[in-house]
Amino acid sequence: MSDLQIGLIVVGALLILMVLGFNWWQDRRVRRKMQAHFPTNEHDPLLGAGDPPAVRGGDAPREDAARDAPAAARREPGLGKREPSVGESGARAAPAPAGESDDAEEADPATEVVIEVAFAEPVRGADLQSGLQGLRSAGRKPIRIFGVTDRGRHRARLHADESYSALQVAVLLANRTGPLTAIEWSQAWARVQDLAERFEATIEGPDQQAVLEQAARLDDTCAALDTQVGLTLLLGSAQPAAEVLAVARDMGFMHDGPRLAWMSDEGQPRFTLTRGDGAAFDAGMGGVERLNLLLDVPCSPPDEHAFGRMVDVGHQLAQRLRAELVDDQGKPLADGSAAVIDERLQVLFSQLEQAGLRAGSERALRVFA
Template identity: 90%
Template sequence: MSDLQISLIVVGALLILLVLGFNWWQDRRVRRKMQVHFPTNEHDPLLGAGEQSAARTSTKQEDAAWDTPAAARREPGLGKREPGVAETPARGAPVVAVTPDGDDAEEADPATEVVIEVAFAEPVRGTDLQQGLQGLRSAGRKPIRIFGVTDRARHRARLHADESYSALQVAVLLANRTGPLTAIEWSQAWARVQDLAERFEATIEGPDQQAVLERAARLDDTCAALDTQVGLTLLLGSAQPAAEVLAVARDLGFVHDGPRLAWVSDEGQTRFTLTRGDGAAFDAGMGGVERLNLLLDVPCSPADEHAFGRMVDVGQQLAQRLRAELVDDQGKPLAEGSAQVIDERLQVLFTQLEQAGLRSGSERALRVFA
């Protein structure tokens, strides 16, 4: 081998080492930004303080574990659920709070979400990312939230078209009323993030699949033990025009919330809801209404010493105005003093939800009890 060939080999090796060193330095710079703007919570108020985070891997999960989605969970409650009653609270357009330093205040929730981190080799324009993220809204029945770090080291809960981003966090909900996150749902989320990474030349990092599924199962067990809904029924006897029923309900203080009506607190939170017995919207067609359902969704309603009693009072006013009979979810007239007894039991549930880190009516509770 000639001196020239040896020299070329040495120069080539040095160039490779320089490239590797530059990539290592760039990766460390991006990770520092992500650690600053995506802080972790070592003490998980929901899943136990001091629990160590799952070991992370930057390779694609090989074991898809294609199992069947979890069966519909039967929630414990003080009364049965009425068919056709909407369970998910309506969401308005979110208002993004901003911290004094210009960062968005909303962050991924380590207690109820699992995060996949995405680090771009070069900043990516928000317009391009918004297009690439169109298919990353949910994995199966688990919603996904996207958070970003701009090229100017600003944390964003919503991506803006006029900014560029050096990193993302993809937060997948671990459990809701459809059950825990399944292996199929996790694999779908991971595959879509990997497609995004390939499109924009990024590296991805996320927890091990088995650790994710175990966390999801624990969260689901916690939520199932606390999930309670209390219902009342209004029997109208003969069918009454939907428009007249709607007018009475609105006159008593109900407001529209999608296909249902909601009784809201002074802060604008839904306390309980009113739906038609046939599940149709109040303004759908000209059909008559024969039955109405009142529902108190305990985890999604703000804590109240008279939560059930308040719903009973409103139900009695509706019954009087509509010449209807108010019964419990078993079809029996309300017993004397039952409202006070149920309210006392609900206070225990409100306390248990608070202790579990799922304060009733909070954003966290609304996510997992949807």
């Protein structure tokens, strides 16, 4: 082999090493920027002990972990039931320098698993918006998208006129459909991989088995605290839906999708009113024979008289509609039962607070949906 050939081989090897070194340096720079603008709260007890191992690059989740975590069977918990002592709210936004501010809303590491996406070059928001259309949910678990702009600003919503150097894809770990499954996690990972291939990015996320275990723990905690209390109004003969709706609205109920809601002073539903047949109040001209009042405890703001307030409104509504108010077992309400149930609900509100799932909070609304 001539000296020229040896020299060319050496020069080629040096060029390859330089390219690899540059790519490593660029990847590390982007990740430092992501860490600076995607802070996590290490003191949230819902997070558990330690961070799960990461899966790097474009590799799929480990095959030996591709199984569903044993999902805890959901049960109807009694009022005042004990739960694991865990709690406090999610991560806080990092302070931003004057001039440009970060969005306050962030991924919640206690209830969401995050896949990080780092672009080789900044990508226009308009291009990303079209590429993220398929990342709304994984199975029955919602997905939220957060971004870091090329100017280092944290965004909870992507804007078409900005460019982004990194994204966070936050997948909900559990809700009332149960814990995140292996299929749902794999589906989310595959969609992020497709995004990374389209926009030349690297991805990083936790090991699948660690994700499934965290999801199962969160689901167990939520299942132990998930309580709903209901009342029923028996109207006797069918009454026109339009008249029932008019009476309810006149009393103060407001539309909340297909149901009606009794709102708190802060504009949150305290309890809801639905037709017994499940139809919307404005659906057709059919008659109504039964109405359901429901206090969804984790999704309602804490209230010393949560159940008693619903009972009072139920009695007024029953009087206006010439109906009979009974409990969810079809039995008349016993004297003093409202006060007893309200005492038990105070224990449950406190347990939700201690578990980091304050009733009516954004976090509680996500996992109890």
